[in-house]
Amino acid sequence: MAIDRRKVLETVYASIETINEERENKESQLELKEETRLVGRQSKLDSLKFVGLIIDIEQRLADELGIEISLTDEKAMSQARSPFRNVQSLVDYICSLEV
Amino acid sequence: METGEEVMIITGTRKGIGKYLAEYYIGKGYTVFGCSRGEPTIKSDSYEHFCLDVADEPAVAKMVRSIYKKRKRIDVLINNAGAASMNHVLLTPLSSVEAMFRTNVYGTFLFSREVAKCMANNKYGRIVNLVTIAIPLKLEGESVYVASKSAVERFTQVLAKELASFNITCNSVGPTPVSTDLIRSVPEEKIQKILDSLMIKRLGTFEDISNVIDFFIAKSSAYITGQTIYLGGG
Numbered sequence: 001m002a003i004d005r006r007k008v009l010e011t012v013y014a015s016i017e018t019i020n021e022e023r024e025n026k027e028s029q030l031e032l033k034e035e036t037r038l039v040g041r042q043s044k045l046d047s048l049k050f051v052g053l054i055i056d057i058e059q060r061l062a063d064e065l066g067i068e069i070s071l072t073d074e075k076a077m078s079q080a081r082s083p084f085r086n087v088q089s090l091v092d093y094i095c096s097l098e099v
Numbered sequence: 100m101e102t103g104e105e106v107m108i109i110t111g112t113r114k115g116i117g118k119y120l121a122e123y124y125i126g127k128g129y130t131v132f133g134c135s136r137g138e139p140t141i142k143s144d145s146y147e148h149f150c151l152d153v154a155d156e157p158a159v160a161k162m163v164r165s166i167y168k169k170r171k172r173i174d175v176l177i178n179n180a181g182a183a184s185m186n187h188v189l190l191t192p193l194s195s196v197e198a199m200f201r202t203n204v205y206g207t208f209l210f211s212r213e214v215a216k217c218m219a220n221n222k223y224g225r226i227v228n229l230v231t232i233a234i235p236l237k238l239e240g241e242s243v244y245v246a247s248k249s250a251v252e253r254f255t256q257v258l259a260k261e262l263a264s265f266n267i268t269c270n271s272v273g274p275t276p277v278s279t280d281l282i283r284s285v286p287e288e289k290i291q292k293i294l295d296s297l298m299i300k301r302l303g304t305f306e307d308i309s310n311v312i313d314f315f316i317a318k319s320s321a322y323i324t325g326q327t328i329y330l331g332g333g
Binding site: 048051052055056058059062063068070 | 156160161164167168216217219220264265
């Protein structure tokens with residue numbers, strides 16, 4: 001089944017918005033754009049928030065798009081360049097998965 | 100099935116301790132979801148069974164997701180499913196090692212990971228893992244069983260650290276021998292030797308185990324995590 005990239009991107013943005021809602025300070029909010037960093041020094045997420053984001057995205061993909069995947073499988077963890085580095089790479093990674 | 104209030108998952112509910120725990124917590128008002136490789140033996144409007152191998156990753160993920168999708172909450176996970184095999188280490192085939200680690204370690208890991216994702220979403224959860232008195236007793240003839248359950252115990256402690264910020268507690272209970280299938284093949288003198296090494300020299304009961312689990316999963320036990328309670332003063 002081909003995954004609709006636009007819908008996946010919207011799902012990831014929805015999860016990011018949930019995190020932003022918890023942050024009153026504009027400076028600490030994540031921008032809704034594909035270049036937004038999710039891990040590393042330039043990311044505004046600490047490790048726990050990042051885990052929470054991935055869990056939320058998994059749940060939304062399952063509930064809203066019927067895509068049941070685990071974003072923490074060997075494929076993701078063994079890639080030389082982490083698919084979690086920014087929104088674009090994460091969305092591309094999700095779309096590359098066989099569901 | 101009827102929708103009770105709190106939702107609990109118990110693994111290995113076809114017989115023994117798991118079956119008792121499922122019936123006990125149904126009696127306490129929980130909606131219980133259980134699993135085993137074999138057909139269910141519990142009939143209740145508050146119980147639903149899944150036939151699966153606890154080390155089957157896609158099957159476990161599917162079970163947990165379907166429960167969470169339907170109920171929007173999983174309050175308690177009890178990793179009870181266990182496999183034991185008594186043998187001298189020099190006579191233990193690798194296949195026994197693999198079988199025990201699959202059920203005891205992989206199964207506990209998979210259910211903990213998948214259920215914790217749901218619990219983290221709800222910022223609440225209680226995970227209880229079954230280990231064994233054989234760990235502190237360092238029982239000879241049970242090296243692999245002890246090794247696998249020791250892995251579960253240490254896993255539980257690190258899990259407790261990693262999940263604390265999500266308001267999820269993780270603890271272990273280590274039962275003494277209880278009259279179940281798991282010890283049916285153990286010679287009587289061996290059981291007696293184990294009982295002699297306990298502070299309280301008798302077989303455990305199902306109630307002894309649920310008593311500790313009641314404590315771990317109580318709302319008021321929010322400050323209890325990463326702990327192991329061994330029964331019988333082992």
